[in-house]
Amino acid sequence: MNIIIPELIFSNEMNIKLLDLIQSHAPNLYRFINESYAESNLSNYIEENGCTAFETWELKRCGFKNDKNKLFSSGLGPLLAKTKANDPDPVWIIELVHLEIGINGAVIQNPTIENLNKKESLSLYESILPTIFKSEFRIEFISNERWRIFPLNSINTKSFSPKAIAGKNINNFLDYTDKLRNWRKLLNEIEIVWNKHPVNTNRNKNGLETINSLWLYGGALSWDFNKHESIILDDLENIKIYENIELWIKKLEDIDLSLKNHLYDKNNKQKKDIKLTLFGTNRSIEISPLKNLNIFKRIIYSRKNKWQYYLG
Template identity: 35%
Template sequence: MQIVLPGALPDPREARELTPHMLKTAPTLGRWLEHSRATVTQASPGVSGCTPYERWQLASRGFVPRREQNFCAGLGPLWGAGQTAAGAPGVPVWLAELVHVSPSREGARLLAARQLDITPDESVALFAAAHSAFEGSGFQASQLATEHWRITIESDFSPVCASPRLVSLSSVNEWWPQDAAARPWRKLVNELQMTWFEHPVNLARQERGLPPVNSLWLFGGARPEQFPAMQEKEAAQVHEALLEPMLAHDWGAWLQALGELETRVLRPLANIKPALVLIGSDKYVELKSRGRLAGLLPGGRISWRNWWSPRD
């Protein structure tokens, strides 16, 4: 059994201050940390082009990016798996996510599809309206799911992208392609924004107080064969209750969510000692039990603090 906890790794300085509160709030987790062997993986979003949780998902399935790719490239075939076209060997899988983009102090802000509550009917209507914009653009689109479209690129355009989730946590300007090769894609997105501006779907969403779906975000580009371990594996239990408090640096809410996880998830598994994956803002740590004797070795009970709250 494997339990994955996105948001479970505060930044080092905050982690040091939170340590006694964490141990009091989640004693089961504290004992697991003392008796586990840790593997730390650095997962800088600026390098990988995706969140540490997304990077772990890709790495756990054996994805290996090519020299010209970042880890975000693998999200195409990962999220397109199970679709016949998306799984064709040798064919790069590009996806576009339905998003909302609006002005901000940093230039532009993006809301990912998971933040928009898009319905299947809305997605179908927006796709139908986009047909004319794609004609002669050098791109083709097919519906993959409510939130994602499959994009076929007719040229050799192959941008290094960022995941919509990562962009939603930073700024569009940091990731929006500005080079000449991306001009056709920028033109297409501009035409879609004009097409959807007063679309009935968005007018109805605004009446309900919801942000309009007014843009697409392109990402992916890897091929299915870059997943040598794409075979079925035991599904991990993912609990995201810590993620939003960590991103907001709301440590009171973080400790409250941790206490609820202790009661509902961790304590009932105290004797099972599942494998753990703790995920932070720029790394993740995989933990496997070393047995009770490990805690009796010199420094064994405190060695976890070296990665939990490292000092520069």
């Protein structure tokens, strides 16, 4: 059994002692990693794949094989739109986002809009339909967080997921070539419509992020998704520790309670065939019990537990 915890690992720039937090607030997780060995996979997922380490794992587990001319993140279009394998068109999606404008440019700080309900999303969608009808695009409402977009002419651009570029200047990832000129024109018109939209006025009054833009990504053809039996504990995925450390710690404690049942039997002994995979934006760490190794590797790993180095 593979247990997955997305967004548990921090980037080095944050200078946070993750191991100390685990030791203090997640005793079951701390015990398991003390009884295990770790293997780390560090890569520049954003530049190489256009998506996070966890999104890459999800796509691979679902059987996605990307076109060599596209980034791996192109598969997020069909995956998140939940299309059928016989869908004939490349699946492009547009995420509802809040762009934060600062001295360093425009940034998507939180890739998932907080408390966005269907009524709000539909209201925003319906408000731009007259603008859409005048364009060469068609937009389909598929969920509160994202919609599907159908271009009249094919789009050929790199796909970067909102989660992969969160906190980074979007100018480094935007395509300013002529091939997306009509999309940029439409997006500018949509942003004007939403500037004083009642949904945003109300969200602003309630201290919630407004929806002031859309982020285009995806572009792959649909495929027949493979099913996987991994257990995904994603409580931390949309929480920023530097914004609400109390909530982050509470979610870590909730995950740890769930882990107790997954990792240990009723006699409090470690279950067999368990693997734990922790994810950050650009890194994944696989943690497996030492007893799964042969005797020679067990001696090596027991002398130096690599997870101490990986988790800091």
